[in-house]
Every structure is written in C-alpha cells, then in structure tokens.
Amino acid sequence: MPAEAATVMPESMRILIIEDDREAASYLVKALKEAGHVADHAADGEEGLHSAQTRAYDVLIVDRMLPKLDGLSVVTNLRETGQDTPVLILSALGQVDDRVKGLRAGGDDYLSKPFAISELLARVEVLGKRRGTKDVETSYRVGDLELDRLSHEVRRAGKPIVLQPREFRLLEYLMKHANQVVTRTMLLENVWDYHFDPQTNVIDVHISRLRSKIEREFGPPILHTVRGAGYIMRADD
Amino acid sequence: MRMTAVRLSAVYFLLFAICAVVLVFYVTATASTIVEDQSRRAISEELDELAQVYHQGGIIGLVRTIDRRSRQPGASLYLVTDASGRIIAGNVESLQAGVLDRAGPTKNAFSYERYSDSQRERYHLAIAEVVSLPNGMRVLVGRDQSEQVRFRGVVRSALILALALMGVAALIAWFFVGRSALKRLDGVTAASSRILSGDLSERLPVTGAGDEFDRLSANLNTLLARISLLQEGLQQVSDNIAHDLRTPLTRLRTRAEGSLAAPPNAEEAREVMEQMIAECDQMIRTFDALLMISRVEAGSDQVIKSEIDLAAIVADLTDLYEPLAEDAGAELTLECPPEMGVVASRELIAQALSNLIDNALKYATSAERKTRIKVQLASDERQWWIAVSDDGPGIPADKRGRVLERFYRLDQSRTMPGSGLGLSLVQAIAHVHGGRLVLEDAAPGLTVRLEMPLDDRQTGERSDG
Numbered sequence: 001m002p003a004e005a006a007t008v009m010p011e012s013m014r015i016l017i018i019e020d021d022r023e024a025a026s027y028l029v030k031a032l033k034e035a036g037h038v039a040d041h042a043a044d045g046e047e048g049l050h051s052a053q054t055r056a057y058d059v060l061i062v063d064r065m066l067p068k069l070d071g072l073s074v075v076t077n078l079r080e081t082g083q084d085t086p087v088l089i090l091s092a093l094g095q096v097d098d099r100v101k102g103l104r105a106g107g108d109d110y111l112s113k114p115f116a117i118s119e120l121l122a123r124v125e126v127l128g129k130r131r132g133t134k135d136v137e138t139s140y141r142v143g144d145l146e147l148d149r150l151s152h153e154v155r156r157a158g159k160p161i162v163l164q165p166r167e168f169r170l171l172e173y174l175m176k177h178a179n180q181v182v183t184r185t186m187l188l189e190n191v192w193d194y195h196f197d198p199q200t201n202v203i204d205v206h207i208s209r210l211r212s213k214i215e216r217e218f219g220p221p222i223l224h225t226v227r228g229a230g231y232i233m234r235a236d237d
Numbered sequence: 238m239r240m241t242a243v244r245l246s247a248v249y250f251l252l253f254a255i256c257a258v259v260l261v262f263y264v265t266a267t268a269s270t271i272v273e274d275q276s277r278r279a280i281s282e283e284l285d286e287l288a289q290v291y292h293q294g295g296i297i298g299l300v301r302t303i304d305r306r307s308r309q310p311g312a313s314l315y316l317v318t319d320a321s322g323r324i325i326a327g328n329v330e331s332l333q334a335g336v337l338d339r340a341g342p343t344k345n346a347f348s349y350e351r352y353s354d355s356q357r358e359r360y361h362l363a364i365a366e367v368v369s370l371p372n373g374m375r376v377l378v379g380r381d382q383s384e385q386v387r388f389r390g391v392v393r394s395a396l397i398l399a400l401a402l403m404g405v406a407a408l409i410a411w412f413f414v415g416r417s418a419l420k421r422l423d424g425v426t427a428a429s430s431r432i433l434s435g436d437l438s439e440r441l442p443v444t445g446a447g448d449e450f451d452r453l454s455a456n457l458n459t460l461l462a463r464i465s466l467l468q469e470g471l472q473q474v475s476d477n478i479a480h481d482l483r484t485p486l487t488r489l490r491t492r493a494e495g496s497l498a499a500p501p502n503a504e505e506a507r508e509v510m511e512q513m514i515a516e517c518d519q520m521i522r523t524f525d526a527l528l529m530i531s532r533v534e535a536g537s538d539q540v541i542k543s544e545i546d547l548a549a550i551v552a553d554l555t556d557l558y559e560p561l562a563e564d565a566g567a568e569l570t571l572e573c574p575p576e577m578g579v580v581a582s583r584e585l586i587a588q589a590l591s592n593l594i595d596n597a598l599k600y601a602t603s604a605e606r607k608t609r610i611k612v613q614l615a616s617d618e619r620q621w622w623i624a625v626s627d628d629g630p631g632i633p634a635d636k637r638g639r640v641l642e643r644f645y646r647l648d649q650s651r652t653m654p655g656s657g658l659g660l661s662l663v664q665a666i667a668h669v670h671g672g673r674l675v676l677e678d679a680a681p682g683l684t685v686r687l688e689m690p691l692d693d694r695q696t697g698e699r700s701d702g
C-alpha cells in the first residue's frame with residue numbers, strides 16, 4: 001500500500017528503475033513518486049548503465065533480464081567502475097541460488113517477482129539510507145525507548161527491560177530502521193539470516209512477544225503494524 | 238557395421254601373416270647358417286685327420302682309410318681321383334661338373350650321386366672341401382645337405398599350414414565379432430531408434446555379460462530412466478498446475494466479476510481486494526514451491542553447497558518456531574550436538590526443516606492437549622539426519638507414501654492452509670543431497686526423518702556457484 005508507506009514521510013530519494021516491462025515500470029515509477037521519491041526509467045540494460053553512470057542516484061532498481069545488456073552485467077559493470085550506489089535486483093527467477101548469484105554480482109538486495117509494492121518500497125528506503133551513519137552508532141533511541149548496542153541494555157522511560165538475545169537483535173534491527181517500514185521477509189533475512197519462505201507467519205509471534213515486553217506496561221505503542229506491509233518503529237509525537 | 242568386422246579381420250590377418258613369414262624366414266636362415274658352419278667345421282677336422290693318415294701311410298694308407306670310412310653307415314662323402322680325374326676311391330658316383338677343379342671349400346651346395354647300400358638316390362645336395370695332393374690327385378670330403386633341404390621343406394609346409402589356420406581364425410573372428418558383438422551394437426541401434434521415435438519406456442539390451450557393451454547400455458539405461466522420471470515429473474506438475482491453480486484462478490475471477498456487477502462500497506471493496514491479494518499470494522507460493530521442486534530435482538548443479546554447521550541451523554529454526562509452537566499449545570524441544578559440520582545447502586536445509594516443523598504444528602497440534610514436538614539432529618559413521626517427531630494423530634501406514642506426492646493432502650477438504658507441496662519439496666531437497674525422506678510411526682504420532690549421507694561425493698560436491 002504505497003499510501004501508507006508515504007505516511008512515513010521519508011527523505012526524498014532519486015531512484016533509477018531499469019526494467020523492460022513498461023507497464024510494470026510505470027507502475028513502479030508511480031508508486032515511488034507517491035512515496036515521495038523521484039524516479040527515472042530506463043528500458044534496457046545499455047540505456048540503464050549509461051544513466052546510472054552519468055547521473056547521481058540514491059538507489060538503482062535493476063531487473064535481471066533486460067534487452068541488450070542483462071541486469072547482472074549492468075551491476076557488474078557499475079561495480080567495476082567503482083560505483084557503489086545501492087542496487088536492488090528484481091527477478092522472476094526467485095529461487096534461493098539466483099539470489100546468491102545476484103548478490104555476488106554486486107547487488108545489495110534481491111526481490112523476486114511478483115512482489116508486494118510495499119515490500120519494494122520498504123527495501124528501497126532501507127537501501128537508500130544504507131550509506132548513513134546508523135551502522136557506527138553505538139545506541140539507538142526511539143521516543144523514550146533506548147537501546148545500547150555495546151552493553152546490550154534496553155530501557156524504556158529509564159526502566160530496564162530484559163530481552164532474550166534474539167529479541168534484542170530484532171529490536172536492534174527495528175530501531176536501526178526507525179521510521180521506516182520493515183517487512184517480515186526483511187526481518188527473517190536480516191535478524192535470522194535465512195531467505196527461505198516460511199509457510200506460516202513465524203515473525204508475527206516474535207513481534208508480539210517483543211511488543212509485550214516493550215509496550216505493555218509503558219503506555220503509548222511504539223512498534224506499529226503497517227497493514228499489508230510489515231512493521232514500523234515510531235514514537236507518536 | 239558388418240563392413241567394420243570384415244575390415245578389422247582382414248587387417249589382423251595380414252598383420253599376423255607378415256609377422257609369421259618374417260619370423261619363419263629369419264629362423265630358417267639362422268638355422269641353415271648354423272648347420273652349414275657345423276658341417277664345414279666337421280669337414281675341416283676330418284681333412285686334418287686324413288692329412289695325418291697321408292703323412293704316416295702315404296697314398297695307400299689314405300685310400301684305404303677313405304675306402305673304409307666310405308663304407309660305414311651314415312658316412313660322409315668321400316672321393317679320391319687321380320690327376321686325370323678318374324675315381325680311385327670313395328662313395329660318390331658322380332658330381333656336378335667343376336666341383337673338383339678348385340681346391341678349398343666349395344662356395345655353394347652342389348648336387349651329386351652316391352653309391353648307397355639301401356637305395357640309389359639322385360640329386361643329393363652337399364657341401365665339401367677339396368684338397369689337391371702333390372701328385373695331382375684330389376681328395377674331396379663332404380657332408381650331405383638333404384637334411385637341411387628337408388628341414389626347409391618342413392618349415393615351408395608349416396608356414397603354409399599356419400597361414401591357412403590364421404585365415405580360418407580370421408574368418409571365425411569375423412564371424413564372432415561381426416555376427417555376435419556387432420549384432421549387439423545393431424540391437425542398441427534398433428532400440429535407440431525406437432526410443433528416438435518417442436517410446437521412452439524402451440531400454441537398451443543388456444546381456445548380463447558385464448562387458449563394455451553391457452556397461453554402456455546400463456549407463457544409457459540409467460540415463461533414460463532419469464529422463465523419463467523427469468518427464469513424468471514434468472507431466473505430473475503440469476497436470477497439477479492445471480488442477481490446483483485453476484481453482485483459485487476461478488475464485489479470483491468470480492470475485493472480480495462479482496465486484497464489477499454489484500459495485501461494493503469502499504469498505505467492502507477493500508475487503509475484496511485484500512482477499513484477492515491473499516489468493517494471489519497463495520498462488521505465488523504454490524508456483525514458487527513448484528519451481529523450487531523442479532529446480533532442485535533437476536540436479537545438484539542448480540544448488541550451491543558449502544560447509545555449514547547443521548547444529549546452528551537446527552537451533553535457529555527451533556528458536557524461530559518456538560513462540561509459534563507455544564501459541565499453538567505445543568512444546569517444541571531440541572536434541573542436538575553442539576556442532577556438526579557438513580557440506581550442504583544452508584537455505585535448502587533450513588527450508589526443509591521449516592516445512593517439517595510447520596507440518597507438525599499444523600497437523601499434530603490440537604486444542605485439547607499439549608502436543609510434544611521433538612526436533613533431533615544426530616549422525617553415525619555413514620549419515621546424518623534431522624528428525625521431527627510429534628505425538629499427534631500420525632499418518633496411517635498406507636498413506637505415508639502418498640503424502641510425498643505433489644499436491645497430495647490428507648485433509649481432502651483442504652481447510653488447512655498449505656499447498657500440498659511441503660513434503661514434496663523436502664523430499665526433493667533430500668534427493669539433491671543424495672539422501673531420502675522417511676516417514677515412520679512414532680507410536681503415537683509421526684516421525685519424519687531427513688536422512689543424508691555423510692559422504693557427499695555421490696551427489697557431486699559443489700562449493701561455489
């Protein structure tokens with residue numbers, strides 16, 4: 001649901017979509033614009049590579065199968081010339097090893113078609129901020145919730161909260177991407193480091209446990225469910 | 238094909254014949270030389286003796302000795318002539334002309350006739366040495382060469398016989414190679430033509446002799462079996478797709494059509510849309526599972542394997558499902574060693590275990606009682622295994638094979654979410670690692686065990702994509 005993602009009000013990003021399916025591309029452009037970004041479109045690999053090399057983008061969305069120059073070659077070419085713009089690879093080949101091949105070619109994230117537009121938006125926004133300073137911060141803060149990455153201490157309104165190691169990592173990831181939508185697959189991939197498809201939604205239960213620890217006795221909700229998309233860590237001001 | 242046999246037999250025959258002829262000629266030539274040398278030495282020795290006799294007894298003594306020796310059975314050749322060439326003593330009746338003209342050893346064999354006790358043979362061949370005495374008399378001592386001539390004759394006929402035998406052997410070889418072995422190749426050709434014309438159930442003939450032909454045929458048969466298995470799988474998948482995806486597609490279409498016919502209000506529209514998206518997602522899952530099964534089944538080349546710690550994966554997955562199990566009123570326990578390194582695909586093993594735990598949670602739990610689900614990782618010297626056991630209702634023995642089939646579901650009403658592909662995928666993952674999936678009675682409940690060989694070589698180790 002692009003409209004809901006847009007309520008997050010992300011910083012505007014400049015995004016290049018390299019995709020030969022014009023209908024899919026125009027839908028993507030529209031969705032990204034609704035989410036507050038600037039999106040350009042290239043219809044084949046050569047054009048896409050040229051645009052990516054001549055203009056500055058925050059994120060590239062590259063389809064794997066492209067006319068003239070395939071998606072992986074576009075990414076390899078860019079990386080060889082020293083460009084490190086984050087790349088999200090899209091593919092109809094959605095299997096485990098295609099993903100590995102895509103990432104090895106220099107992609108930063110991989111999404112298989114067909115996908116929910118909310119999943120794409122969430123990933124693009126996380127990718128766009130990858131080059132920020134979040135990784136070197138030693139503590140995160142959302143509202144009155146604090147997380148210390150070094151001492152592994154979590155406090156809300158000054159009161160310590162005891163978390164299991166996995167709960168800590170889950171919260172750490174959510175807080176690192178505070179004010180961004182984080183999808184269930186992103187959590188499975190980044191917190192558990194698995195890329196398979198669980199038949200049942202295993203993540204929701206973990207979230208509700210975490211939520212009960214960080215919200216129950218503290219009043220205002222801080223970990224919100226975004227319908228049809230995932231979760232967002234946000235202090236309601 | 239038969240032409241090949243004839244040509245091969247002919248080439249072998251010629252090769253052997255040339256070798257045999259060369260060998261025989263070499264042997265006879267060497268043997269002749271040796272025998273002739275021996276004869277010439279014997280002749281010289283005898284002449285030395287006779288010279289001794291001549292010095293002691295003069296002409297008379299010499300003639301007498303020669304006369305005596307001539308009469309002995311099996312005697313050498315002796316001839317004494319006077320200066321005019323008249324025969325004085327000896328056992329030679331006549332000689333090839335000119336032999337006596339030159340003193341010294343004769344260069345070549347010459348023909349002669351001799352007086353013989355038994356029979357009068359003509360045209361003997363001999364070699365000899367001629368000595369002239371001071372008074373013009375000539376003394377000839379020689380050795381008969383008929384033995385050697387006979388020896389050559391024997392060798393020649395042996396050679397002819399051998400060549401004839403080889404000819405026969407070549408014919409027999411052609412018969413066997415052409416009529417027997419190559420006939421089998423013809424059989425293979427015929428069978429492969431039938432296979433080419435579309436009958437994949439046809440197999441190449443295997444005689445059971447265990448020779449090269451059999452091994453080739455057996456390998457090709459294995460290949461054919463694999464191809465027809467893949468083809469059957471493909472057939473089954475397309476049937477299943479037709480059956481299992483048409484149903485949700487029909488629902489989707491009906492829903493869209495219904496909304497179009499009677500436009501719902503905003504809230505209803507949203508609900509319908511969400512249902513339709515959920516329906517699409519389920520179909521995408523089914524498609525993904527199908528694709529994954531067929532890619533995994535296509536062979537180990539499609540799968541990236543690396544050195545992984547199984548214990549960590551099993552612990553991760555148990556950890557991932559533990560809260561879900563608790564919510565479903567089940568107790569999920571883990572039994573595993575602290576570490577177990579194997580070469581396998583991390584994502585596929587995780588996917589398989591996820592499917593197994595998910596199945597146990599779906600089908601073994603009940604509202605009335607606490608279900609116990611145990612995840613076990615263990616190994617012995619040959620294999621490692623992951624077992625997921627529950628104490629739920631289990632699966633009747635006669636249905637255990639069927640649940641591994643694609644789209645088969647025990648729950649025919651299909652009220653449970655799921656594609657009916659979970660176990661098929663686990664089985665495909667087992668196969669690509671050279672292992673198997675075993676379903677057993679846990680009394681009560683079900684044990685599903687993923688058994689994998691520790692020796693990964695049989696599936697072709699692959700550590701890189």
